[in-house]
Amino acid sequence: MKFSQMLSSCWEKNDSLLCIGLDPTPARFPEKFKTSSRPIFDFCAEIIDATADLVCAFKPQIAYFSSSSAEQELIDIIDWIHTNHPGIPVILDAKRGDIGSTAAHYAKEVFERFKADCVTLSPYMGKDSVEPYLEYVEKGEFVLCRTSNKGGDDFQMLDIGGVPLYIKVAEKVAEWDINGQMGLVIGATYPEELKKARATVPELTFLVPGIGAQGGDINAAVKAGMNKDKTGLVINSSRAILYASKEADFAEKARAEALRTRDAINKARG
Amino acid sequence: MKFSQMLSSCWEKNDSLLCIGLDPTPARFPEKFKTSSRPIFDFCAEIIDATADLVCAFKPQIAYFSSSSAEQELIDIIDWIHTNHPGIPVILDAKRGDIGSTAAHYAKEVFERFKADCVTLSPYMGKDSVEPYLEYVEKGEFVLCRTSNKGGDDFQMLDIGGVPLYIKVAEKVAEWDINGQMGLVIGATYPEELKKARATVPELTFLVPGIGAQGGDINAAVKAGMNKDKTGLVINSSRAILYASKEADFAEKARAEALRTRDAINKARG
Numbered sequence: 406m407k408f409s410q411m412l413s414s415c416w417e418k419n420d421s422l423l424c425i426g427l428d429p430t431p432a433r434f435p436e437k438f439k440t441s442s443r444p445i446f447d448f449c450a451e452i453i454d455a456t457a458d459l460v461c462a463f464k465p466q467i468a469y470f471s472s473s474s475a476e477q478e479l480i481d482i483i484d485w486i487h488t489n490h491p492g493i494p495v496i497l498d499a500k501r502g503d504i505g506s507t508a509a510h511y512a513k514e515v516f517e518r519f520k521a522d523c524v525t526l527s528p529y530m531g532k533d534s535v536e537p538y539l540e541y542v543e544k545g546e547f548v549l550c551r552t553s554n555k556g557g558d559d560f561q562m563l564d565i566g567g568v569p570l571y572i573k574v575a576e577k578v579a580e581w582d583i584n585g586q587m588g589l590v591i592g593a594t595y596p597e598e599l600k601k602a603r604a605t606v607p608e609l610t611f612l613v614p615g616i617g618a619q620g621g622d623i624n625a626a627v628k629a630g631m632n633k634d635k636t637g638l639v640i641n642s643s644r645a646i647l648y649a650s651k652e653a654d655f656a657e658k659a660r661a662e663a664l665r666t667r668d669a670i671n672k673a674r675g
Numbered sequence: 676m677k678f679s680q681m682l683s684s685c686w687e688k689n690d691s692l693l694c695i696g697l698d699p700t701p702a703r704f705p706e707k708f709k710t711s712s713r714p715i716f717d718f719c720a721e722i723i724d725a726t727a728d729l730v731c732a733f734k735p736q737i738a739y740f741s742s743s744s745a746e747q748e749l750i751d752i753i754d755w756i757h758t759n760h761p762g763i764p765v766i767l768d769a770k771r772g773d774i775g776s777t778a779a780h781y782a783k784e785v786f787e788r789f790k791a792d793c794v795t796l797s798p799y800m801g802k803d804s805v806e807p808y809l810e811y812v813e814k815g816e817f818v819l820c821r822t823s824n825k826g827g828d829d830f831q832m833l834d835i836g837g838v839p840l841y842i843k844v845a846e847k848v849a850e851w852d853i854n855g856q857m858g859l860v861i862g863a864t865y866p867e868e869l870k871k872a873r874a875t876v877p878e879l880t881f882l883v884p885g886i887g888a889q890g891g892d893i894n895a896a897v898k899a900g901m902n903k904d905k906t907g908l909v910i911n912s913s914r915a916i917l918y919a920s921k922e923a924d925f926a927e928k929a930r931a932e933a934l935r936t937r938d939a940i941n942k943a944r945g
Contacts, residue, residue: 428777468773468780474788476746500773502797503738504824507698510738518744527772529799529819531826549799554774556801559847563840565833570840577829 408522408545409585411494412610415461416636422627422674423667424496425456426614426643427465427482431473433648435655445470446478450485452647455656456663457490462523462639464496464612483520494522496612496639500549502527502534509537516541523547525590525612528574532581539586546587547639548578550602553592553615571598572605579606588612591630593621593640599630603637610637616666617645623666627673635674642666678792678815679855681764682880685731686906692897692944693937694766695726696884696913697735697752701743703918705925715740716748720755722917725926726933727760732793732909734766734882753790764792766882766909770819772797772804779807786811793817795860795882798844802851809856816857817909818848820872823862823885841868842875849876858882861900863891863910869900873907880907886936887915893936897943905944912936 416422429445431438438444453463463486470479483495497519501511515524515538523545526535538546551561551571561571571591578587589606591599593615602611611630615621623640630638646666650658686692699715701708708714723733733756740749753765767789771781785794785808793815796805808816821831821841831841841861848857859876861869863885872881881900885891893910900908916936920928 466773466777466780468771468777468784471746472780472783472788474746476741476744500797501738501770502772502799502819503736503770504822507736507738510736510742513742514738518742527770527797527799529772529797529830530822530824531829531831533824533826549772552774552800554800554803556803559801560799560840560843561801563835563843565835570830570833573830573833 407543408494411492411522412461412639415493418492419458419460420671421459421461421667422636422638422640422670423460423663424462424464424612424639424641425452425460425646425663426498426641427452427463428469428643428647430469433651435651435653437653443478445473445475446481449482451656452659453482453486453490455660456646457493459660459663459667460493462494462496464498464641466498466643480519487520494545496523496525496545496547497521498525500525500527502530504530505533505537508534512537512541516544525549528578532577535581539584542584542586544586547590547612548574548587550574550578550589551591551595551598553594553621557592572601575602575606575609579609582609590614593623593626596622596625596629599626603630603632607632610639612639612641614641616640617642623669624673627670631674640670677813678764681762681792682731682909685763688762689728689731690941691729691731691937692906692908692910692940693730693933694732694734694882694909694911695722695730695916695933696768696911697722697733698739698913698917700739703921705921705923707923713748715743715745716751719752721926722929723756723760725930726916727763729930729933729937730763732764732766734768734911736768736913750789757790764815766793766795766815766817767791768795770795770797772800774800775803775807778804782807782811786814795819798848802847805851809854812854812856814856817860817882818844818857820844820848820859821861821865821868823864823889823891827862842871845872845876845879849879852879860884863893863896864889866892866895866899869896873900873902877902880909882909882911884911886910887912893939894943897940901944910940
């Protein structure tokens with residue numbers, strides 16, 4: 406199934422715009438994983454099983470796996486989601502960006518090796534650096550637009566004849582997206598900019614990190630970023646959910662935090 | 676040893692600004708590697724041994740390894756360079772760019788897992804997305820500035836009050852580089868822009884892809900980009916050298932092409 410259809414169907418079925426980011430840091434896992442031979446996989450699988458009916462997507466961050474030489478655990482966790490929770494899309498957060506011949510290899514890695522449904526990309530190298538991903542017509546791509554970190558201002562807010570760079574990126578992505586595959590990454594920490602981007606590209610879906618541990622305000626972000634159907638958003642929370650508790654009740658507490666977050670998002674949608 | 680010192684010492688010792696990019700594509704390997712259990716490693720090791728006295732650096736492109744699940748071969752090839760050709764720096768071409776907490780994991784992957792001496796980064800997310808790499812004070816970082824591909828124009832040439840975005844990136848990188856670790860990626864396909872960047876940041880080293888298969892003119896690129904000492908450049912060629920022949924003489928032909936390229940660069944330096 407197409408990524409965009411999987412996402413729409415989860416928005417509806419789970420009544421949720423919440424995406425849980427899988428940023429596994431073994432030092433923050435509960436005690437019992439210390440004896441596991443595959444702690445990253447085991448921890449993520451428990452989180453996924455405890456929260457799958459509350460989300461519209463899961464978003465593993467590849468650096469948390471590759472820094473621990475855990476590629477096989479990443480493959481297995483994506484397979485776990487597809488097998489045990491069919492229909493929930495997996496967004497591999499990798500922020501790739503390279504010339505076409507190299508991008509084709511990254512696309513192969515993301516979509517064929519890891520079998521993700523969607524990937525995050527960097528816009529800096531322009532159109533031909535995203536095209537190889539678009540050839541996988543079932544898959545999705547979120548392109549960095551206005552990021553949630555402090556340094557996001559350094560270039561994204563530069564003024565291009567009265568328009569900030571991130572809006573130029575939004576416009577270009579909408580132009581490149583001939584097949585309904587693409588969206589934008591826009592941080593919850595900047596609701597004003599979510600609003601401007603929504604006005605610029607009413608039809609694109611936004612992946613919105615920055616709530617939870619990064620401090621973005623859910624209500625402001627949702628009101629600023631949702632589309633006319635009160636969807637169009639994939640709102641990510643990682644650490645606040647994954648590490649809601651370090652005790653034996655971690656999965657239960659993760660579910661409670663996911664439920665609270667989903668409901669806060671839904672309240673803001675109205 | 677510091678990356679910057681390794682590089683300076685190879686510029687001098689091998690009288691070379693040439694970097695060989697390791698973009699291994701098994702379909703393009705000579706026949707004999709068809710029976711190898713580790714064709715990527717075996718092919719790259721032969722290329723390295725045939726050319727190591729002609730280069731200032733090797734630059735493996737990580738996507739060519741990860742798309743083939745060849746992380747261990749990447750570790751082994753970097754170790755091969757460090758063990759058999761000590762002093763030659765390895766630049767891992769990965770173009771990473773993410774928020775600080777994630778960037779710390781990418782930095783760990785690049786410098787601790789793969790043990791590269793230097794990495795390529797994307798500037799789009801700003802200062803805090805590069806800082807975790809700078810904490811490895813011995814290591815180097817080349818930040819994308821003006822890239823050699825066609826789509827490089829899409830954003831890099833946008834006008835910011837009379838100055839193109841790539842020059843703003845060059846200025847910021849020079850400002851961030853408090854410890855002499857950083858450089859810029861600027862394509863050989865744009866000698867005019869190499870010249871402008873050199874005038875803007877006289878002290879930074881440029882990693883220059885785009886000669887060879889990508890068609891950039893060596894003479895124009897070197898004249899435009901070199902610093903006052905006639906160095907300051909790491910000029911990359913990948914496919915033109917790796918695949919100079921598909922026959923049994925591939926290593927010999929790779930050496931001949933590397934020699935020809937090094938000498939053409941040196942002729943341009945004057």
